[in-house]
Amino acid sequence: MMPKVLVLLFLILSPVYSLFALDKYELNSGWKCIPITKVDKNGQAISQPTYSLSGWAPAVVPGTVLTTQLENKQIPDPFYGMNNKKIPDIYHTGSDYYTYWFAKDFKETLPQEDEQVWLHLRGVNYSCEVFLNGQKLNKETHYGMFLRQTYNITPYLAKDGDNRLAVIVYPPDPVGNPNGGQAGDGTIAKNVSHQYVAGWDWIQPIRDRNTGIWDKVIIEKTKQVNLKNPHVVTLVPGVRKPEGPQQPAIIKVSAELENPTSKKVNGVLRYTLDGHAVSQKVSIPAHSTQQISLKNLTLQNPKLWWPNGYGPQHLYQLKLQFLVNGNAVSDEENVQVGIREIQTEWNERTQSKQVNVNGQKIFIKGGNWIISDAMLRFTDARYDAEVRFHRDMNLNLIRVWGGALVERPEFYQACDKYGLLVIQDFWMSGDANGRWVDPMKLEDQWTRRKYPDDHQLFIKSAADQVKMIRNYASLAMWCGGNEITPPKDIITALQDSILPELDGTRWFIPYSNADSMSYNTIGGNGDGPYTIQPFSKFWSFKTYPFNSEVGSVGVGDYESLERFIPEENMVAPQYMGSESNPSEKVDSVWTYHTYTGVGYEQHILPYGAPTDVKDFATKAQLVNYNQYRALIEGFSSHMWDWYTGTIIWKTQNPWTAMRGQMYDYYLDPNASLYGLRTGSKPLHIMYNPVDSMVMMTNNTFDVKRDMMMVVDAYDMSGKKTALGQVIVEINPSMSKKYLPINASVQELAKDKGAFLSLRLLDLNKQVIDDNFYWLPNAQGEYNGLKELAKVSPKVEAQQVAKGKIEVTVTNPATNTVAFFNRLSLVNSQTQERLLPVFYSDNYVSVLPGEHKTITMEYTPGSDDSLPAVTIEGWNVEKQTMTIK
Structure with a gap:
């Protein structure tokens, strides 16, 4: 191996190469x-x-x-x-x-x-x-x-x-x-x-x-030789941690070289990475394409790439060039490289696959992704914003669903940046491709199992798309199809030739709920349910050990609904029937935009029947927040015991639909995002509604010690009752029960409900994690919230950097809880929300005598005018604040 000082000297003394090979431009206008x-x-x-x-x-x-x-x-x-x-x-x-x-x-x-x-x-x-x-x-x-x-x-x-x-x-x-x-x-x-x-x-x-x-x-534009389809493989042997010196990693690089000319071309294939250079002399015959593999590079003390929540996402830039006669650049490709190795193993306890990165097991918390825009209007900025939302929800994986497409390189660049592993489906679905008998389908199940008509085109396309995205660190797994395997000749080609030859580093799942991913002993199709569930079900009902699809709701708030529903159709669903046989009257536009009320009514009505559409949308946010917090907390409470992971159906909509979303098509988050964000923190304190135990989950690689768990309840007037505190520690990658509060909570909440504050503090009393619940009365009603006194918290907003606003909400000690407040960054003239904005938290509650600080990040406009901030809560009238 060339010593690093000689490599640097070689780079300094190398000739100034022609920039012709860098000429590349899009035809995207006119x-x-x-x-x-x-x-x-x-x-x-x-x-x-x-x-x-x-x-x-x-x-x-x-x-x-x-x-x-x-x-x-x-x-x-x-x-x-x-x-x-x-x-x-x-x-x-x-x-x-x-x-x-x-x-x-x-x-x-x-x-x-x-x-x-x-x-x-x-x-x-x-x-x-x-x-x-x-x-x-x-x-x-x-x-x-x-x-x-x-x-x-x-x-x-x-x-x-x-x-x-x-x-x-x-x-x-x-x-x-x-x-x-x-x-x-x-x-x-x-x-x-x-x-x-x-x-x-x-x-x-x-x-x-x-x-x-x-x-x-x-x-x-190139010279004689076109360099194409580079392939970079990173091997990270052993069990690693994000911090400290690292043992070496192995870098393997290859590429295709195409010579369209009538003469043989001699030259050098060469790449540079982190100050190291690797090269090889090559001769490419006329009218031919050759694949060339360079010798391996042993990279000392590499900076590794980790999934979100487990470590940083270090990325290297690798420049790969073909030099004619060793000195003139014919073509070059720049590849973004995250050094990591993904492995899988069968977890005997859970009876499902376990995903390991750099030798460490990763508990999968994922979201199903359809497509960024249903009409294929893709932009780098939109991809970045959507993937960032998934990072902000403390997720570590996105599954790209098989009824859409192999996602674009720009999507994977964002996933590399934010640490989201990806399961990439190929183009099959159980619905269209014959998993079930279906009277809506034109052809029978046997015929549909043979779709598509041109199998060779499918195989050729799959090979091409593998080459397009295989270098991204975030790409973790390939999947044959959504809820169904491809026809035999296609799946044989995928698993026996295409993926081993063109990739060879990733797990291949035959289909999204295959037994090889998750042994589904409870029967059924291996995914779901898709409707609102009682909180207790997420904690006490053992479902599939690696669930590829489990989901719920996600109707947006009033401002979200206004963007795609005409004023005359802004009518709240009207609930009828009974608890055992619910029914509802729903506006036709809502129905067209796929609103489904199954389950919503039982969960909204305890807050009081909606008086209008704004009241409905406000109460829907309470349901959204609780559903997704309960879902991810329930699964996390059984990690490595019942589960190796779960993937929510679904986290986003590429159309103005009303089901399964954490943010709307216009990139405006609803409360689902923040409920999931809270419940999915890497180190998290939580309340088990089944046995009333206060628990903690540790999704990191380190033992966590010297922490104090503090549990308090508040009544509807704001009076605090201390329920207990205990010094705790927790081992890596586990969940653990600590403090039973059953009798105390039931007694405090029985008449009007109660608020429950869980905090994890360090020994300097600094908050590590903060989780706030609202509990119903003994009959399951939130009657206390209906009577909650109005409060007027003090709100201050200041610009701390360009595109970054800091807002502090202070609730005087004489008040009750300032409950469930939505903060918005708005245009100071029109009062319309700016989109997208990334909030450090939202739908926040502030206890008496306390304050919370929220940061808001956004992309400023061309002028330097500042936006404004609004706040509106359950018992807080809407206020608008100027920014200092």
Whole structure:
């Protein structure tokens, strides 16, 4: 191995390489489009720069036909009210209605000598023909939503530098009948495409099925050799901890080198990482592609990457280059590397898989992810915000559900940054692909088990997508499909050739609730339930030991509902029937946006029947908070005994739906996020509602000592009753019971309910963790809350850094509890919430004589004007504060 000082000297003395290989840019503006029905010329004619595009409309690329129509105001916003019903569905219009030409004029000078120019299309849905300057680039029609395309366009570029790219995009075939079933009639799954676009129980159909050039279009310039599909593997032997010196890690690097020229090219494949350089001489024959593996690098004292909550997310930048004759850069790729190793083992006690990272077992607390935006309007900023919300909920894993897509590199970059492990499903679902007999489906179960029609296209697409995302540290597991295995030849290819050869480092799950993941001895489908549960059930009912889907509710607050429900439809659900046979009257817009009241009524009514929609939404937040706190606390209380992990169904919505979300489509959190955040802290004190024990859970690798557990109750007037305190310690990665408070709590709460304050303090009386419950009376009613006296806490807000506000809420000692306060950062002129904003906590309660400080982080606008802060609570009137 080259000594580090010599490596640094080599870097200093190396020649200044050509920057030509760094030329890469997106074609993401200036596109034009037209329906196929309005043009009678072929691609050879349309792609000539002299062909007039007069009458063509501006197009959104990356985007879809629908996003273009929305941008051009040809359709109403399908996410608002019943607008989606006003948009023609492709099943009824026929495919030609959504078959479009897309054209883009761009400048690119004619290459010189051995220079090469490449066109990359990262995603087209569903099939297409590609033309440049009168020449057809793809000899055969391209099929498949998840298969990247690359064309060497060097011979076809115009001498004067004025070029035109033209692409005709055809929708999936078949498009599926959106008959109200999961994936409609199921036939959308005959394509190698996403399935939710024909409708699901959390979304209405996407009318064009997302036809379009939906992902990035990139022009790349290289010299003779194109360096592509780099592969970086990191090995971290032994059992590690985040802190202190580290034993070495092994770095393995390989890449494909493509020589499209008619001459053999000699050169050097070389990479640099953390001041180290590794290189190898290579000879690439003419018109060939070779995969080259470099010698391993032993990296001393590496900075490791850890899942959220367990350690930092250190990331390295690896620069990989091919140097013609050892001195001129032909091409280079920059790879973000997180040094970590993921292993799995079978936990005999729980009878489920256990995930280990860097030799340490990780208790999985995850969320199911559909897609960032149902109409595929992806941005780096939105990906970053959504993944950050998952980090802020103290989760450590996201499962990408199989009815959508292999997520984009930008998603994985955010997961690397915030420490979210990822389970990536392939494109199968039990609903569409025949797990069950289903009268909503066009074809029988046996036929659907053979979907898609083109197995080789599925296999080819899977291999391509593996290459696209395999270098990300966050990618932890592959999954064959949602609730179903792919057909035999596909799963054989995945597990026996594609993944071993192209990755080889990650666990492959045959399907999302397979026995090899979680031995489901209690029967059923291995996931759920999906409705609100009594708190006690999460603690006392033993479910699947690694549950891939368990979920609940998530209706947003009043401001959230206002964004997509017309004023005349802002009507609260009306509950009828009885406790044993509940029913309700629900507005049609709510129903269309997938509101489900099953369970909500039993949990909202103890707070009092909603008087209007705002009252309903406020009380729904109390239910949301409690549900998700109870869910994650209940599972955590049995970690490594009953469970190795759980994954919530689901944490986000890519449409304005009302079920299963911690924040709405507009990135506005509801109380679910903060209930989950509280209940999922790495070191956490909690109350078991079944046996009234105060417990603690330790999701870290260290013994925690010298802590004081302090338990107090408050009545509705704010009077405190001390229930106990005890010095505690807890071993790594475990849950433990400490203090029984059953009789005391029952007595205090029996008439009007009570508040329960649990705190974990260090020996300097500094708060390590704080958990606040509100308990019903003996009859399960929150009658005390209904009578809670109004209070006016003092609120101060100041800017502590650009884009960071600190708010302190102080409740005088003469008050009762200032209960369940929502803080919002708002535009000081319009009073509308700024979105997204990241709150250190929210829906907070402040005890008499105490204060809480909350930080708010946001992206400031172009001007320097400060926003304002509002606070509104159960017994706190809305206040607006200026920021100092």
